[in-house]
Amino acid sequence: MILIADSGSTKTDWRVLNATEVLEEVQTVGFNPMYQDTLEIYSELETSLLPKLKDKAPQQIYFYGAGCSSPERNNRVQEALKRAFPTADIHVDHDLLAAARALCGHKPGIACILGTGSNTCLYDGKVITDNVPSLGFLLGDEGSGAYLGKLLMKAYFYRELPDELAQSLKNKYNITKDVFLDELYGSPVPSRYIATFARFAFDKRKHPAVHAMIYENFAEFFERHVCKYPNYQEIPVNFVGSIAFHFSDTLKQVAKKYGAHIEKIIGSPSEGLIEYHQELLQQVGTPDKAE
Incomplete structure (x- = not known):
């Protein structure tokens, strides 16, 4: 057992x-x-x-x-x-x-995590052979829920969201800049806190402005991580995590742009x-x- x-x-x-x-x-x-x-x-x-x-x-x-x-x-x-x-x-x-192990089993492939945070590796079917480093919440986590939350909340507080979208976010969270920053910097796991705003992005994912953020999030992930593996267009690229799973339609669009073949996307x-x-x-x- x-x-x-x-x-x-x-x-x-x-x-x-x-x-x-x-x-x-x-x-x-x-x-x-x-x-x-x-x-x-x-x-x-x-x-x-x-x-x-x-x-x-x-x-x-x-x-x-x-x-x-x-x-x-x-x-x-x-x-x-x-x-x-x-x-x-x-x-x-x-x-x-x-x-x-979950995505590739005993076969070679690129394994990607897109959840609260993000990471990738090249796997030969037995061991990890390469890893473009993840720099974590402050410097990296492209493609993740935390990164998407950052894109959304920056656009909100910088007054870059369309009026109807900004009003919808305000109605949902009724949050001020000071409260937001206190919660963010006072949280024991700040990435977990800011990733909660990815839920709003999911609810509004068909809005052109939100779709553009989701696309940008995944495009940065591919450019900074997946595309750094020399053979990324030749072997399967696999994804696990809530963000990959719930935003899979846009993720597939971005993968197609970069010539990558997605074989598997799972939530957990x-x-x-x-x-x-x-x-x-x-x-x-x-x-x-x-x-």
């Missing part, structure tokens, strides 16, 4: 499974060791996860998380998981590897990860050899 966690900045999907079935599904808040320490992560695990798992004691845990991109950050998550599951064998990896990597790990379990027969 193994436990798989797919964690973004907003939410974490947990799945307990064996070689043939999913035994338990739980959702908690997201974890990001860039902003949270071991104690904060463990406290949430103790409150939100452990009571729901009850008597299930996984032998192995595979945690794929946003921000898990260095030994120091990974250790924060690993220590929290070790407190919660003292007898388990724990593996902590970047959510980019989760995306590659959970299903693909389940399939990936169950295949490994079926091959080896026991979870302790699954890697």
